[in-house]
Amino acid sequence: MSNDVPSELKYTKSHEWVRVDDDGVVTVGITDHAQELLGDLVFVELPEVGVEFGAGSECAVVESVKAASDVYSPLTGEVIEANEDLADSPEIINQEAYEGGWIFRMRITDPAELAELMDADSYAEYAESEDH
């Protein structure tokens, strides 16, 4: 099953995507592959604005009909915005994982961490190897 993997984004092993915006701010969501595995999303617990997270720490939860799944911060930084639309319509993530389904935006503190993320090709390969 081949999913959408936009080439301009960066990715984590835990299926988050990162878009680098300007001025040290990134936007984060979960990938199309992830939403497909989860099934219909019914609730999203957004991270609190103003809170700092280290790379790899749990910062949000997405709950689907199938299971609850933690979202991990891909980078170290402070959450500056969370997507309130997801409170009423979590299914946006299923429909547009990379556009309307963005989960939060963060001001990062260590740009060097970006180099540790996967590029689109590596993630596509990684996601496929997970499918059996």
Place this chain on the structure above:
Amino acid sequence: MDKKTVLNETHRDMGARMVPFGGWDMPVNYGSQIEEHHAVRRDAGMFDICHMTVVDLRGARVRAFLQHLLANDVGKLKTPGKALYSCMLQADGGVIDDLIVYFLSEDWFRMVVNAATTEKDVAWIQAEAKAYDVAVEPRYDVGMIAVQGPNARARAEALLPADVRADAMALKPFSAAHAGDWFIGRTGYTGEDGFELMLPEADTPALWRALADAGVKPCGLGARDTLRLEAGMNLYGSDMDETLTPLESGLGWTVAWEPAERDFIGRSALEKQKSAGSLATFTGLVLEGKGVLRGHQKIFDGEREVGEITSGGFSPTLERSIAMARLAGDAGDTLTVDIRGKRLPVRRVKMPFARNGKACVEL
């Protein structure tokens, strides 16, 4: 390797996401189980139920046999075609399976049993039938499709064979009609109106495609589970099993105590359990806030653990999570559930949660 129904290729062609279920490779959804759920409550949807098993029982004493075998009483079935929902019990009162049985003639009754319990059920029935000289014939040559929703029967009408169509459309709920190789029950597992269609296995894929062309939405096991949960219908294996009786599983209503002389298998065990008192209660729960209730989560009355969830999930009709739970008989009404370490308040409600397109509980 999982078994495949005759519709397996068709499901894959239609983009189904497949999962293993009780030894079968089945569709869990065709994209969105929530959309499929709404289609059944508002319009028409269909389910592949070929993995379930039709069992024909024939003989001069089949009625007497079933009055001994089943906890509900087939003595209630007087009109040919009438159906009954019943548990089949062990001598200790534990549930072997829940099933539907149809009265067709004095020497022919038909049962439909669950997929995962088929082998066990057939062996048990065959052993018990010997004393009554009843022939037990599992019908693996029969395919089954459930068409459910307010518009389901109307959509299916034109596709029914001419020799059964009028009878099928005239059926009252919980009755069946049959002609030739077709058998149609106005029954279902969703809380909506509809048919369960039984026909030769080989003809099932063509019927599925024709129903899809007629606007009936293919639905998978995901939607099947949320629909039956909303409708307050038990799922064998989750809500009850061989270690539990109907009385502690919300199925006391399916046990026919009258006539008192009817000695069905498990009767004395149930009588003992009833008179011993302190019976567990089976109840519906609604979670008001965010989160999803799931099987095995623990329920608390203050600090006291009083039970657990037997089946849980998200209710698309109510837009919140619902569950069935087994609680101590003296559990109060102010309850909380432990979800991943947090205690959240849950409300006890009488089931069903939703039926005939609408919510049945106050929101």
